Amino acid sequence: MSDALLDIRGLTAGYGDVPVLTDIALTVGAGEIVALVGSNGAGKTTLLRAVSRIIKASGSLRFLGEDVLPLTPEALFARGLVQVPEGRQLFGRMTVAENLMMGAYRRRDRAGIDASLAQTFDLFPVLAERRAQTAGSLSGGEQQMCAIGRALMAAPKLLMIDEMSLGLAPIVVDRLLDVLVAIRGQGVPILMVEQDVFAALAVADRGYVLEHGRIVKAATAETLKSDPALQKAYLGSDS
Amino acid sequence: MLLVQILVNGVLLGGLYGLMALGMALVWGVLNIVNLAHGAFIMLGGYLVFFLFTAGLDPLVSLPIAMAVLFLFGYVIQRSLLNLIVRSALLNTLLFTFGLDVVLTYLAQLLFSADFRTINPSYAGANFSVGAVTVPVGRLIAFAIAVALALLLYLLLERTRLGRAIRATAQNLDAARLYGVNPAQIYAITFGIGAALAGAAGTLYGIVAQITPYIGVTLTPKSFVIAIIGGLDNPLRIVAGGIVIGVAEAVTSLYLGPTYTDVVSFGLLVLILVLRPAQSLKIA
Ligand SMILES: Nc1ncnc2c1ncn2[C@@H]1O[C@H](COP(=O)(O)OP(=O)(O)OP(=O)(O)O)[C@@H](O)[C@H]1O
Ligand SMILES: [Mg+2]
Numbered sequence: 001m002s003d004a005l006l007d008i009r010g011l012t013a014g015y016g017d018v019p020v021l022t023d024i025a026l027t028v029g030a031g032e033i034v035a036l037v038g039s040n041g042a043g044k045t046t047l048l049r050a051v052s053r054i055i056k057a058s059g060s061l062r063f064l065g066e067d068v069l070p071l072t073p074e075a076l077f078a079r080g081l082v083q084v085p086e087g088r089q090l091f092g093r094m095t096v097a098e099n100l101m102m103g104a105y106r107r108r109d110r111a112g113i114d115a116s117l118a119q120t121f122d123l124f125p126v127l128a129e130r131r132a133q134t135a136g137s138l139s140g141g142e143q144q145m146c147a148i149g150r151a152l153m154a155a156p157k158l159l160m161i162d163e164m165s166l167g168l169a170p171i172v173v174d175r176l177l178d179v180l181v182a183i184r185g186q187g188v189p190i191l192m193v194e195q196d197v198f199a200a201l202a203v204a205d206r207g208y209v210l211e212h213g214r215i216v217k218a219a220t221a222e223t224l225k226s227d228p229a230l231q232k233a234y235l236g237s238d239s
Numbered sequence: 240m241l242l243v244q245i246l247v248n249g250v251l252l253g254g255l256y257g258l259m260a261l262g263m264a265l266v267w268g269v270l271n272i273v274n275l276a277h278g279a280f281i282m283l284g285g286y287l288v289f290f291l292f293t294a295g296l297d298p299l300v301s302l303p304i305a306m307a308v309l310f311l312f313g314y315v316i317q318r319s320l321l322n323l324i325v326r327s328a329l330l331n332t333l334l335f336t337f338g339l340d341v342v343l344t345y346l347a348q349l350l351f352s353a354d355f356r357t358i359n360p361s362y363a364g365a366n367f368s369v370g371a372v373t374v375p376v377g378r379l380i381a382f383a384i385a386v387a388l389a390l391l392l393y394l395l396l397e398r399t400r401l402g403r404a405i406r407a408t409a410q411n412l413d414a415a416r417l418y419g420v421n422p423a424q425i426y427a428i429t430f431g432i433g434a435a436l437a438g439a440a441g442t443l444y445g446i447v448a449q450i451t452p453y454i455g456v457t458l459t460p461k462s463f464v465i466a467i468i469g470g471l472d473n474p475l476r477i478v479a480g481g482i483v484i485g486v487a488e489a490v491t492s493l494y495l496g497p498t499y500t501d502v503v504s505f506g507l508l509v510l511i512l513v514l515r516p517a518q519s520l521k522i523a
Contacts, residue, residue, distance in 0.1 A: 073417075077418070078419070083417060085413070085414065085417060089411055089413060089414035089417070090414070091415075093410055093472075094407065101400075101403060102403060102404075102414075102415070102418050105403075105404060105419050105420060106419035150418070154418060
């Protein structure tokens with residue numbers, strides 16, 4: 001029906017028997033940056049877990065035209081659905097270079113891996129400078145760059161980033177947002193999950209607002225940015 | 240001069256101690272399992288090579304065979320049984336490996352009898368002199384192989400794709416899984432490598448000492464102590480830890496008598512737990 005890369009309809013998911021998410025509809029198309037925003041505990045991370053098939057879900061979930069609801073997380077990862085997890089989850093005592101190579105763990109195409117590495121260092125020159133340093137010794141912003149770089153090394157067809165801005169100075173967030181635009185420019189669409197609503201909407205094409213496990217608004221980023229209710233609810237985040 | 244001789248003996252034996260601890264430390268660090276059957280694995284390796292020796296095979300030829308057999312043994316145990324409880328409470332894995340230790344020791348006694356066995360190729364008893372110091376060839380070979388295996392393990396962990404995956408799994412299981420690592424397989428391979436190292440240690444132990452079904456009783460705790468001293472993530476430091484224990488035992492044996500050597504490891508263990516409890520608990 002739709003040619004969206006990721007197509008979620010009527011999705012319900014949760015932990016155990018209590019549903020956290022109800023009747024979710026969300027799409028990400030080719031070349032798009034889509035923002036999923038909402039306050040603490042709204043269910044944003046839960047949605048990413050459901051999409052990655054880590055937790056039980058029912059409804060319709062299609063990725064690249066395929067029904068992926070019955071698949072395992074490994075199978076989805078193999079199809080190019082790659083996540084930058086909340087809290088970065090780096091391998092702290094391994095070097096930056098080793099962390100990046102772990103992103104390419106499942107790949108065997110030497111030339112392709114080298115190309116991804118060059119592309120990653122191109123987007124984040126600081127990672128090239130610090131390639132021999134342990135990931136745990138990086139600054140917060142550099143760690144987030146390393147986490148995004150590691151995901152790029154997996155050759156994603158869709159990149160899902162959870163709470164990229166958490167704990168980072170606004171200037172660092174701006175720099176990372178520029179990189180997201182560059183990544184999208186290289187043909188990788190992005191689903192970004194953010195509490196920092198206006199940071200996310202600054203680069204997104206479209207956005208969804210999640211509240212108590214339901215999508216309460218879906219619109220273009222322009223529309224959402226000027227939405228009075230949203231401005232009131234998330235006041236003070238950005239301009 | 241006697242002291243120099245004692246130190247040489249201690250260092251050479253200590254290398255082998257380090258090799259014994261290597262497998263235990265690897266498994267402990269990556270799987271968070273303290274394998275109480277580790278000494279029994281060493282014992283099995285020793286018997287295997289002993290019987291191959293009586294069939295005419297030089298122990299240095301049998302060593303890789305023992306490693307391969309023990310690797311398979313460890314891999315299968317982990318894959319079939321231990322993976323079911325690997326991330327559960329420490330007590331479960333302790334109970335399981337304790338049970339395994341009891342069973343293996345009992346079977347060895349049943350099948351191999353409680354007789355002392357020694358693997359003694361011609362070079363096992365040979366010596367040469369450097370000045371006034373006598374160097375036992377058997378121990379020297381054991382030391383060299385122990386150091387070489389530690390180096391190989393270091394290179395495997397630091398320089399290969401498999402090694403990266405093993406370390407990544409140890410450091411952040413969720414993230415490793417997120418990027419396509421299959422932990423059940425990594426755990427089984429790691430446990431297999433730990434058992435293979437025990438097999439190598441058993442081979443060399445049989446050359447420098449005597450094998451009985453009960454050697455695990457002292458070798459397991461000795462490996463445990465050395466793993467704590469050396470830390471869990473650097474094979475070369477663990478061999479250094481083995482040398483510390485080897486020298487401490489040799490010196491104790493000289494000044495207090497050989498009956499006190501086993502007291503050394505446990506004395507050191509208690510001392511470490513008292514002086515640096517936070518550090519050792521973090522490891523555990
Ligand atoms: N493992 C879990 N088991 C049970 N309930 C959980 C689990 N993880 C999250 N929840 C619950 O699900 C709801 C949504 O949590 P979720 O982590 O998806 O929120 P979020 O929108 O990502 O919040 P944040 O912005 O704080 O990251 C919360 O009520 C939370 O308590
Ligand atoms: Mg979250």
